[in-house]
Amino acid sequence: MKAKVAEKGTKEISAASLLSRMFGKILAIFFVGFAVYAYRALQPPPPKICGTPDGPPITAPRVKLSDGRYLAYKEHGVPKDQARHKIVFIHGYDSNRHDAVVATGLSPEVIESLGVYIVSIDRPGYGESDPNPKRTVKSLAFDVQELADRLELGSKFYVIGFSMGGQAVWTLLKYIPHRLAGAALLAPVTNYWWPNFPANLSTEAFSHQLPQDRWNLRVAHYLPWLTNWWNTQKFFPACSAASYNPGVLSPQDLALMPKYRARRDFYAQVRQQGQHESLHRDLMIGFGTWEFDPIDLENPFPNNGGSVHLWQGDEDKLVPVTLQRYIAQRQLWIQYHEIPGAGHMFPVLDGMADKIVKALLIGEKNVS
Numbered sequence: 203m204k205a206k207v208a209e210k211g212t213k214e215i216s217a218a219s220l221l222s223r224m225f226g227k228i229l230a231i232f233f234v235g236f237a238v239y240a241y242r243a244l245q246p247p248p249p250k251i252c253g254t255p256d257g258p259p260i261t262a263p264r265v266k267l268s269d270g271r272y273l274a275y276k277e278h279g280v281p282k283d284q285a286r287h288k289i290v291f292i293h294g295y296d297s298n299r300h301d302a303v304v305a306t307g308l309s310p311e312v313i314e315s316l317g318v319y320i321v322s323i324d325r326p327g328y329g330e331s332d333p334n335p336k337r338t339v340k341s342l343a344f345d346v347q348e349l350a351d352r353l354e355l356g357s358k359f360y361v362i363g364f365s366m367g368g369q370a371v372w373t374l375l376k377y378i379p380h381r382l383a384g385a386a387l388l389a390p391v392t393n394y395w396w397p398n399f400p401a402n403l404s405t406e407a408f409s410h411q412l413p414q415d416r417w418n419l420r421v422a423h424y425l426p427w428l429t430n431w432w433n434t435q436k437f438f439p440a441c442s443a444a445s446y447n448p449g450v451l452s453p454q455d456l457a458l459m460p461k462y463r464a465r466r467d468f469y470a471q472v473r474q475q476g477q478h479e480s481l482h483r484d485l486m487i488g489f490g491t492w493e494f495d496p497i498d499l500e501n502p503f504p505n506n507g508g509s510v511h512l513w514q515g516d517e518d519k520l521v522p523v524t525l526q527r528y529i530a531q532r533q534l535w536i537q538y539h540e541i542p543g544a545g546h547m548f549p550v551l552d553g554m555a556d557k558i559v560k561a562l563l564i565g566e567k568n569v570s
Contacts, residue, residue: 246478286317294365298329307555327479379502407522452545515544
């Protein structure tokens, strides 16, 4: 009797052990499968590089950089060989070389009287410029320097950047100041994690962003490897600027949108190589950890051989005016122009391009 009970107990233990092992294997297979799924979901799709069999066609003039990448550009103004002032324009987020708001808004009178030549570029991954998977905070500065050399712009040139392109101008002031004749930053995007911002100031400015953008920027800063998934999933809203959420536009911006929407003719070109190497990498670089803080920069023109201008609308909902004011208060060599009642899109206001260019090239005062 005891032997039968023992045998029965042994069989029950064996069955339980077998079920436990089977469950363990099933669980392991599940986790491996989930890990593979998660890994694939987090990997961005490869870019569709212009000029390749599966990529968009090449329609713009381009220069070849030293690492083999190509940078596309567009020329505006007087012929280059007749120019007295040569300007490189850097576009903003979700834009391209056609979005040269200063070049397209500049009056013929100013172009001719000042001999202005402007070359606008597609930043890496945008339009027809090759992506740069090794892109860093400093890389665009050297891309612009190479472009200037390839196009023979001379030992010095001017630079104007708008929004995310304005943020990039800080890197030119840091890494190639000796090549610049002057610079203008138009509503340059600020990084809330630049260490010289007082914590209370940056926290307050950050709190005024839409909740979806606060989460998006946290991901870009703390978990950059998650940026692609975060901005392509369908569970909750991602970047408001990429989806043209009117909640990030000021009253003036909303009024200007019909004028800005003329860009729809070339909108398809902006993201044609893929969103990751354009929009997403912008977020990872712009709001990541920087190698320097713009507030630590030294005056690039100590002998008054040039000037730096920062333009900002006081009703900008995308870029906090409070942070720009702080930068201007700390960097007294910057000429700060605050525009009352203006939002983020103020560069497309009638006559604004003339004011920006005159202030930069000939130091015309009282233009803001």
